[in-house]
Amino acid sequence: MARIRLESVGKRYPNGFVALEELSLEIADREFVVLLGPSGCGKSTTLNLIAGLEDVTAGSLYFDSTLMNVVPAHKRDVAMVFQSYALYPHKSVYENIAFGLRMRGHPRAEIESRVKDAARSLEIEPLLERRPHQLSGGQRQRVALGRALVRQPAAFLMDEPLSNLDAALRIAMRAEIKKLHHTMRTTFVYVTHDQAEALTLADRIVVMREGVIQQIGSPEEIYDRPRNTFVASFLGNPPINYLEGTLAADGARFVRGGLSLALPPELSKKIGAENGRQVRLGIRAEDVDPRGTGETLQGRISSVLPVGSDQFLGVEVEGTTLFFRVGRELRAAEGENVALSVNMNRAQIFDSSSGASLLWK
Amino acid sequence: MSIRAGALRGVFGAPVSRYDQASALWLLAPMLAVLLVVAVFPVLYSFWISLFDLRLTRPHRVPFVGLDNYLEVLQDELFWSSVWRTTSFTLMSVTAIMVIALAMALLLNEEFRGRRFLSAMLLVPWAIPYVANGLMWKWIYDSGYGALNGLLFQLDFIDKYMVWLGDSHKTLALIANAFVWKEVPLATILLLVGLKSIPADLYSAARVDGADLWRRFVHITLPALRPSFMLVMIYETMMAIRHFDLFFILTEGGPAEASHVLAWQVYVETFRKLSFGTGSALAYIMALVTFLLAFWLIRTLGRKL
């Protein structure tokens, strides 16, 4: 029903602060787009512009081909779930869910059946007579979802809807939201700073930083082909490791002090033959194998952090500490030396000064 | 936690909760003593007096009359007409206060140029003592050199100076006007606090849900404001019922009995007729009525919170 298009959209707050500069983004109908970025990067601002809660101060916002810049929020066919849930405290759960339909003048009988349906699908039927203050956090969250989905809006906007839930519930709700997207068949725009949420939910992820889009792509693209160090660092747990060094052997080797790693031909082809160029090698924490062969990193183990199924190893290599995720079967102790083979096919190479990827444009 | 609890038990030899209660009592004791002397004792003593036929015109004979003072008061026609005038004064004042204060609070809750100045101006009537306020309005309403006459005359609304407070149809409304002017600031501030405590997200949610400005006011602002609104209304109702200063300064109950309200009646009984027995009985009836009214308001309106 709704394609959302932002064309060079800017947002300058009344105090003069420019939160967004020239943001262009096209969200397809029924797409699940996640806005991802650190705190203060302008995710909520973008969402509020789409909802009409804030005015666009530059550029244009379209729903399908209709210019929405000056359409007030209450006339846009979008629903929103807030981080605080923002349930109406003096209304019952039923009235909370029914409110949007009432405001749009649906007949009473239809409202009742739609509210009941929504409540049933979210399993909150027994709570309909309660007030928000009589609910647990998870239940409130469901009511907030119910309030949005009952309207069957053209677009579903969510601003960190899960961040107030405990870890287990958060993962369960992730699955529910994904299911919701499948059944609702509408456009979802979802804001989070949790990379795991973004990776599980999104059709496409929009990585933002200080009001500027860094990269747009599918979760795999964003994870495997980050366009710069900011995107690379933002995803992955523990975060990607960097080694500063230079290119040698016509772009076929990465050298740092006594360390010299051969780059696979596909990678070095992309980089081009630039001997002596200062680069930053990125190795994801999981891209090492203690038993493998090929290119290896030698180092002293400085820390061992078991995390259930895996363990995080801090390894000192050439004067920097790198963090890797390896299986529990490796018997590692602090102070020991270790040799880890690196999956160089998954290595990332960035320009040292700009941080831009030399592999992915 | 357990260490702290243990320490407390070590010192006082009692479980923590008992320690809390006992120490709370000790901490409250000085205030309780003061209240006992300045509040509880006079209240009880005036009830005691209301059971005697105590007249300062005849101080040597003070017979015990039981509830006769109350009967006498209730059989007095002037009492019932005072009740009526008090009621209409209260209705007028409180309605006006609530409407104006709500409008002011809504206005001051918005961002606009001059908001700070307006907020500061709003505090002026509040800062003026009741008696000064009375004297000021006495001057404004004065028939010879009053500001109201001057203003209306210059604007050609009237062709001769009026004896405002001498018109028995207008007296009560004019006094109410002065009372409202004095009371609106506090009411506004209390309502404004209520407004400020409404989370902004609720308005965002309502906007996305399709509610226009008016419906956001009805569905978000009004319900959220109800507790403050109730509080202010009950407080102002009690203030209006018991108000005395303006009646004393502006009209002394006149002209004739046009502004003869209950509070004034208490004063007349006690300090003009020097009949402390009936005066106390009257005061007690007023207190009881005020109390019951407040109780009723809280029960009926307060429950819908």
Ligand SMILES: Nc1ncnc2c1ncn2[C@@H]1O[C@H](COP(=O)(O)OP(=O)(O)OP(=O)(O)O)[C@@H](O)[C@H]1O
């Ligand atoms: N009303 C406002 N006036 C001025 N600046 C604002 C206003 N609202 C937000 N900002 C600023 O705009 C920037 C983006 O804010 P926004 O709320 O969009 O961040 P966010 O990405 O949602 O962050 P978070 O993850 O912490 O919610 C921040 O630097 C913030 O300080």
Ligand SMILES: [Mg+2]
């Ligand atoms: Mg935010």
